[in-house]
Amino acid sequence: MAQWLDAKVAGRTDWNDHLFSLQFECADFPSFKAGQFTKIGVERDGKILSRPYSLVNGPESQYLEIIAVPVAEGLLSPKLHQLQVGDELKIMAPATGFLILDEVPASQDLWLLATGTGVGPFLSILQTEQAWQKYQHIVLVYGARFNQDLAYLPLITRWQAQYPERFHFVPVVSRESTDGQLQGRIPPLLESQRIQQQINLSLTAQNSQVMLCGNPDMINDSMNILTAMGLSKHLRRSPGQISMERYW
Numbered sequence: 001m002a003q004w005l006d007a008k009v010a011g012r013t014d015w016n017d018h019l020f021s022l023q024f025e026c027a028d029f030p031s032f033k034a035g036q037f038t039k040i041g042v043e044r045d046g047k048i049l050s051r052p053y054s055l056v057n058g059p060e061s062q063y064l065e066i067i068a069v070p071v072a073e074g075l076l077s078p079k080l081h082q083l084q085v086g087d088e089l090k091i092m093a094p095a096t097g098f099l100i101l102d103e104v105p106a107s108q109d110l111w112l113l114a115t116g117t118g119v120g121p122f123l124s125i126l127q128t129e130q131a132w133q134k135y136q137h138i139v140l141v142y143g144a145r146f147n148q149d150l151a152y153l154p155l156i157t158r159w160q161a162q163y164p165e166r167f168h169f170v171p172v173v174s175r176e177s178t179d180g181q182l183q184g185r186i187p188p189l190l191e192s193q194r195i196q197q198q199i200n201l202s203l204t205a206q207n208s209q210v211m212l213c214g215n216p217d218m219i220n221d222s223m224n225i226l227t228a229m230g231l232s233k234h235l236r237r238s239p240g241q242i243s244m245e246r247y248w
């Protein structure tokens with residue numbers, strides 16, 4: 001049964017002035033599947049104000065971790081942005097959600113398409129053996145406005161070193177041009193095959209599973225393009241190639 005657990009901020013990383021990660025200590029948090037989310041809450045006047053957040057850490061990690069932005073006019077996220085080490089909060093146990101590899105059919109390649117904080121569940125998935133055992137090639141396409149909005153690059157670089165032939169990292173920034181890096185939005189770059197050409201890998205219904213997380217426009221536009229390419233939404237009762245999670 002779902003229940004609130006007490007947690008404490010154990011660390012924070014400020015990737016820039018608005019993009020941040022929080023690490024939490026939460027004794028007895030039950031095991032979870034990489035890609036799942038939980039609710040994070042702060043107690044005010046006897047009430048818990050909470051929102052769902054994906055876990056970035058791998059299931060084996062000692063700490064729970066989330067990545068977030070303070071949404072303008074948002075009720076909770078600006079409060080999370082102010083939390084400091086030692087501050088107390090509530091975490092809902094257990095974690096839940098279906099953006100997990102158990103729900104994604106086997107295939108040759110796995111494509112992870114993320115914008116902004118939507119990269120979180122994929123970072124958790126990439127920390128599992130299951131991901132590297134189940135797929136030959138894993139592609140992480142990570143979209144952001146500026147290079148400074150790309151978080152966790154040291155972790156991502158480690159996978160590039162560990163799996164040089166199997167892991168393909170494609171950063172895409174929309175408002176800045178950098179030599180050798182794709183500029184624009186993920187959906188048109190998929191449609192024009194620029195992403196596939198950059199890593200010399202095809203994306204077809206026969207060889208790929210695709211997971212989407214992040215900005216709703218990216219999800220909707222990518223869905224349309226992938227559908228036109230012959231892929232379909234994956235449902236248990238009707239297997240396909242596209243799995244997704246919407247944050248809003």
Ligand SMILES: Cc1cc2nc3c(=O)[nH]c(=O)nc-3n(C[C@H](O)[C@H](O)[C@H](O)COP(=O)(O)OP(=O)(O)OC[C@H]3O[C@@H](n4cnc5c(N)ncnc54)[C@H](O)[C@@H]3O)c2cc1C
Nearest residue numbers: 037051052053054067068069071074075076077117247248
């Ligand atoms: C399954 C699930 C997992 C989620 N995981 C994450 C996560 O890992 N990290 C994260 O930052 N958020 C995540 N979210 C979104 C998060 O739950 C909150 O909606 C967000 O932090 C805003 O909360 P708020 O109380 O500040 O804003 P609210 O007062 O609830 O206002 C919500 C509005 O903020 C906007 N919004 C929500 N999220 C974002 C965002 N990331 N960027 C820009 N605008 C946004 C939308 O317009 C939404 O209608 C997730 C949502 C779901 C459903």
